[in-house]
Amino acid sequence: MKNILWVCLLLSGNILAKEPLKVLIVTGQNNHNWQASSVILQKYLNESGVFKADVAVSPAKGEDMSAFRPDFSAYKAVVLDYNGAAWADATNAAFLDYVKKGGGVVVYHAADNAFPNWKEYNEIIGLGGWDGRDETHGDYVYFSDGKEVRDNTPGIGGSHGKQHEYTVTARRKKHPIMKGLPDKWTHAQDELYDRLRGPAVNMTILATAYSDKATGGTGRDEPVLMAIHWGKGRVFHTVLGHVGDESRHLAVECAGFIHTFLRGTEWAATGKVTLKMPADFPKK
Numbered sequence: 001m002k003n004i005l006w007v008c009l010l011l012s013g014n015i016l017a018k019e020p021l022k023v024l025i026v027t028g029q030n031n032h033n034w035q036a037s038s039v040i041l042q043k044y045l046n047e048s049g050v051f052k053a054d055v056a057v058s059p060a061k062g063e064d065m066s067a068f069r070p071d072f073s074a075y076k077a078v079v080l081d082y083n084g085a086a087w088a089d090a091t092n093a094a095f096l097d098y099v100k101k102g103g104g105v106v107v108y109h110a111a112d113n114a115f116p117n118w119k120e121y122n123e124i125i126g127l128g129g130w131d132g133r134d135e136t137h138g139d140y141v142y143f144s145d146g147k148e149v150r151d152n153t154p155g156i157g158g159s160h161g162k163q164h165e166y167t168v169t170a171r172r173k174k175h176p177i178m179k180g181l182p183d184k185w186t187h188a189q190d191e192l193y194d195r196l197r198g199p200a201v202n203m204t205i206l207a208t209a210y211s212d213k214a215t216g217g218t219g220r221d222e223p224v225l226m227a228i229h230w231g232k233g234r235v236f237h238t239v240l241g242h243v244g245d246e247s248r249h250l251a252v253e254c255a256g257f258i259h260t261f262l263r264g265t266e267w268a269a270t271g272k273v274t275l276k277m278p279a280d281f282p283k284k
């Protein structure tokens with residue numbers, strides 16, 4: 001009897017044990033320190049107990065890209081830590097097919113600088129900046145008096161003032177990524193992207209941060225966390241997390257960055273968030 005009970009317990013344990021969600025970090029070219037950021041993001045994902053993360057490293061800048069063909073379809077979410085040369089047509093097609101069929105995407109920091117003239121990529125990221133982006137790429141989207149504003153005045157897309165600590169304000173408290181997070185929290189020293197432009201279709205701004213003119217900003221509440229639907233795919237876009245050549249990477253060491261990144265990745269992968277808020281999540 002005892003033996004049968006043990007077998008039953010083992011079997012039920014196996015059935016209940018959750019398989020980790022497979023995540024692929026795509027990196028290898030960036031105007032940032034991708035050698036550091038990709039390792040840091042992989043560590044966070046793998047230590048969360050929810051994900052198993054692999055890293056796909058592209059050829060270096062200037063090298064032949066034709067053989068770079070990550071198998072997106074083998075993953076529940078793809079984290080984009082890439083801002084570099086165009087992918088091969090077959091890779092672009094495989095990526096769009098993956099998202100169209102329901103694959104999750106996480107757009108991390110300068111990934112929203114990439115591929116300025118790839119129409120579908122701009123739709124997937126919702127908003128982007130730099131590399132020649134302007135009003136022809138879409139509206140400048142920001143918050144004013146607590147409401148979303150879409151501004152088609154001609155101008156550049158993408159800028160930031162000097163790095164500083166800033167307050168992040170939650171705008172969609174009921175979204176799975178935001179549920180349980182404070183109304184406002186202090187984010188560690190980081191860049192604060194502003195004047196991002198794009199198609200912004202099926203896009204929900206989850207959180208904003210005030211871009212103070214005193215630090216070289218716009219004087220507006222700029223989007224910092226976004227959720228986008230494209231095809232059957234879910235996209236989480238975080239502009240947070242600058243990683244440069246400094247010895248400390250304060251922006252990604254902040255529990256506010258780590259936890260929103262992990263929650264956003266889980267939502268992109270499954271549509272739900274099971275991760276609990278850590279005790280060290282920052283307050284205002």
Ligand code: ZN
Pocket residue numbers: 032109110191241242243
């Ligand atoms: Zn940056």
